[in-house]
Amino acid sequence: MPKLITLLNGPNLNLLGQRQPEIYGRETLEDVVSATAELAEDLGLNIRALQSNHEGQLVDWIQAARGTSAGIIINPGAYSHTSVAILDALNAFEGPVLEVHISNIHKREPFRHHSHVSTRADGVIAGFGTEGYLLALRRMATLVLK
Ligand SMILES: O=C1C[C@@](O)(C(=O)O)C[C@@H](O)[C@@H]1O
Numbered sequence: 001m002p003k004l005i006t007l008l009n010g011p012n013l014n015l016l017g018q019r020q021p022e023i024y025g026r027e028t029l030e031d032v033v034s035a036t037a038e039l040a041e042d043l044g045l046n047i048r049a050l051q052s053n054h055e056g057q058l059v060d061w062i063q064a065a066r067g068t069s070a071g072i073i074i075n076p077g078a079y080s081h082t083s084v085a086i087l088d089a090l091n092a093f094e095g096p097v098l099e100v101h102i103s104n105i106h107k108r109e110p111f112r113h114h115s116h117v118s119t120r121a122d123g124v125i126a127g128f129g130t131e132g133y134l135l136a137l138r139r140m141a142t143l144v145l146k
Contacts, residue, residue, distance in 0.1 A: 002046045003070035003144050005137070007036060009051040010058055010077030016102075016130075024102050027130045036133050043141040045070075055083055062089035070144040071096040073136045080105075080115035087116040096143040098136040101126040 009029060012019060017028035033049040040047040048069065050061050058079065065072055072093060079086050080101070090097050097120055104127025105112040118124050123139055125132040 002040075002044050004046045004048055004068060005040065005140055005144070006061065006065040006069040006072045007033070007047050007049040007133070008058060008061060008072060008074040008076075009049075010075060010079050011053040013075060013077055014051050014053065025129050032130050032133055035130075036137055039134055039137055043137065044145065045137070045141060047137075055079055055085060058083075059085050059089045062086065062093055065095075066093055069095065071098070071140045073098045073100060073133065073140060074117065075100045075102070075133075076115070076117050080117050081112060082116070084116055087120055090117065090120045096122045096140065098122060098140055099124045100132045100136050102129055102132060103127060 013029055016024055016032065017026050029051060036049065037047045052058050062072065072095065074097065076083065076086055099115065099117050099121035105115065106126065122143065125136050128135060
């Protein structure tokens with residue numbers, strides 16, 4: 001059985017492709033999910049891709065990944081900068097956590113420079129566009145298949 005990786009996207013990422021394309025690009029979330037699922041298959045992994053605009057829902061999915069997923073790839077969106085609840089949930093998850101930001105948060109407004117999630121993440125990718133999800137998945141394969 002291929003190992004399961006939970007891919008979580010937070011608020012407003014459902015609007016990928018339409019929302020500020022000059023920052024986030026023209027690819028939709030559906031495009032991102034199908035590209036990651038395809039790569040996952042090549043790498044011998046399974047992906048469970050979920051998106052929510054609600055903090056508590058993301059916390060519930062992180063908790064559900066305990067004992068069922070080998071790793072979590074998460075773009076927490078704006079909750080990166082505000083959510084101690086998401087950080088606490090990730091701290092209760094036993095496997096590797098990789099954080100993805102499509103944009104380079106360090107080049108943007110100062111309030112985006114800090115991410116609570118980064119204090120837990122085993123790796124962070126920012127500013128690689130939607131390609132960041134694929135790079136994170138490759139790194140996840142190294143971490144969980146070693
Ligand atoms: O919603 C997002 C998307 C983001 O996480 C990114 O992928 O670049 C960066 C966040 O600051 C922002 O709130």
